Amino acid sequence: MSIQTPARALPSAAPDGRTVAAVVVTVLAWASAFVAIRGVGQDISPGALALGRLLIGTAVLGLLMVGRGWVRPQGREWGLLAVCGIGWFGVYNVALNAAEQHLDAGTTAMLVNIGPILIAVFAGLLLGEGFPHWLIAGITVAFAGVVLIGAATRSSETDLVGVALCLVAAVTYAAGVVAQKPLLRRLPGLQVTFLACATGAVCCLPWAGVLADDLAAAPAGSILGMVYLGVVPTAVAFSTWAYALRRMDAGRLGVTTYLVPPLVILLGWLLLAEVPPALALVGGAVCLVGVALSRRRERVRTPVPVAQEAGPTV
8 A cells, every 4th residue: 555645754843741741651551561461361362352452442432532523534544544453453462462372471572562663664665754864773773672682581482473473463563553644644543543443343353252251251350451451551552652643753653662572571570470581671771772862863954054156355
């Protein structure tokens, strides 16, 4: 799908306090989701968990939509909504849930977070955002940190199925972000999130019977965990993400999610008794350096005024 954009995008202004707060909420909520999925996944299967989470998220987002204006999507916007809803909300959630049946939360987060690299590349190619030098430097350094985390958390139990599922999640995540960005130029962020979440829920309806069976046998803690996934990492975090994406370049915003793997490792250590190796902590620090680099602005040189032509002086 081609996305028509200007040949060259101007650099965006530095984000304000609300945008930064929206990014912080998103990153913290998504980091907690990896740990919650790891715990809830013991009692609720991947497809059923995706359906339950998306149904709850759609209900919460629907309530938030009450009393707000509605902008009718037009033309190719329906196609972009389908890419975002089917890919990022539907396929991504099922693949992520299934991956955590094979891999620990930290390793899953590390692998999925090749997504920001794909976002930056896709956004540069399709959204006209270009490839600023500091963004490239940040991507390179942060990816090195991700590799360190992967080397530290890798174990003999890691299998190719889990890795492949993480790659599917990363690709659909990146495609969803790049499809979402043009939508936010005209459509309200909350409306886009609601429609995408509802589309993802419809895609997961084949697991409705499995969800009913799993909920009948699941303990209360797992059910509450699914509710949490639907409300916070889905309804709240995707809305704050859309708010930030409307005000930031997709590539630069995507790199901030490199903060997720070190946070997941920390939460997994505290809540799941998954102790991170020392090398993983080093990798997390490198990720933070990469994010900091990507946030730097290109230096704008002040043009030197050209002297007016004049006759020879004596």
